[in-house]
Amino acid sequence: MNRRIRFFCAALLWAVASTASAQGVRPDGEALYQQNCAACHGSDGAGGVGVPLNLPDFLAVASDRYLRNTLRHGRPGRVMPAFPSLTDEQADAIIRTIRGWSDAPAPVYDSVRLKGDARRGKQLFTEHCAACHGDHGQGGAGTGVTFSRPREAPIMAPALNNPGFQQSVSDAMLKATLLRGRRGTPMSPITALGLTESDADDLVAWLRKLPPDERLARTSQSPIIRMESPYGFEETLDNLKKAVTARNFHIIREQTLDSGYVKAGKENKRQYIVYFCSFSFLNEALSVDPRVGLFLPCRVTLQETDKGIELVTINPESLSHLFNNSELDKYCARMHRLYSEILEEATL
């Protein structure tokens, strides 16, 4: 028994030591960046679903602390995830890679709060900033760079009221950002708008007071919507198609669940999928977040169970959480309503 325990402890120690030493090797920042960030920020930092990270004016004002905190906190509800599982060494390696895109030395800021006039700042904000950043700094519709989607601006203005941003940025960095602007983006230096350094202080004072977005309570939603049908299989299918087309959706495909997995003719006809789509809805949702296509086109499954006939769909409201994008909430809510209506009408 004793020997076994000793052996067990030794093995445990070895396991701990070997994972620790694996982390002791200097992590490869380029590889980590490609793995964790490039999907959204581009292989070379030029942007995508995320904003660009390689702009000289950005790197000249962004402190390492800002980058590190942004990576840790993410931007809740604004697509950018938090990365709690990266070690400090890995985070630093990624930051070195990002730094490598510019010669500008990393600035260092103190954490002193600027003493501006927030009331004046609010007026200036409404006049000069709200058009891009939104009335209460909630950011543009959609995020990042417009490569293939038609949107209002080449780069969508970030959310300034986002708790992840507010926790990461210092007053001094905010001020430096306003005075410098970001060449190559719609964000110009405030001096180009005829504003002065003391206006910058006022603006910063207001930016600090921006009210955060009200989040929908993210209670765990059931992942599916299901309704039982009092009708037979064929009749329910008929009802379903009528309910779908009555809402201006096109039915684009019907198939069994096992289609493509079993020989033609051997399919289980009692597990049947109807796919449908509305171009304008698709177009709107994809411009907000190109990733939602993963759950499109719309789909209802009709199946026969021991208890009878039922219709099931995914629950779109359980998805907005998945994408960390609060702008999607309203599309998900709309889709939820639609699915529920269609299922209800087909089984009424």
Place this chain on the structure above:
Amino acid sequence: MRSWRIWLAAILLILTTSAIAQDLYMVRSGMAFPEAMVALQKAIREQGYTLSRVQRVDLGLKSFGFKTDRYRVVFFGKPAEIEQLGNKYRDLVPYLPLKIAIFAEGDETLLLASSFHHLRPFFKQPALGKQFDTWEKDIQRILEQVRLAD
């Protein structure tokens, strides 16, 4: 003599798999859309899955001003799994078969899949939990293979 081995295996597993669950897996491929699509289909097959269908999501996108209409969802699965799980877990059916979205961004390609993290609280059956683990690993391997292909 056997129990300590199981313990050791369990502890090693905990130490080596990252404990933080990801909701979505997303990778960028430097390849253009057609090549990335070929690489994806190859990776799916090499991981032991059958590709059942490539669904267009982009019907009519160009008429709305999109510069690209290259957006597809690729469905895949293992025939036995689809049949058995589709029969046994009726509530899981809306999430079957497995799928990966693939779309062009400029001359590069993005690939995206969902983990099963958000489904786990609702499907507590241990066998299904293991199935989710396997799918998550396989999906990540497929995406990694496409990301690193050239």
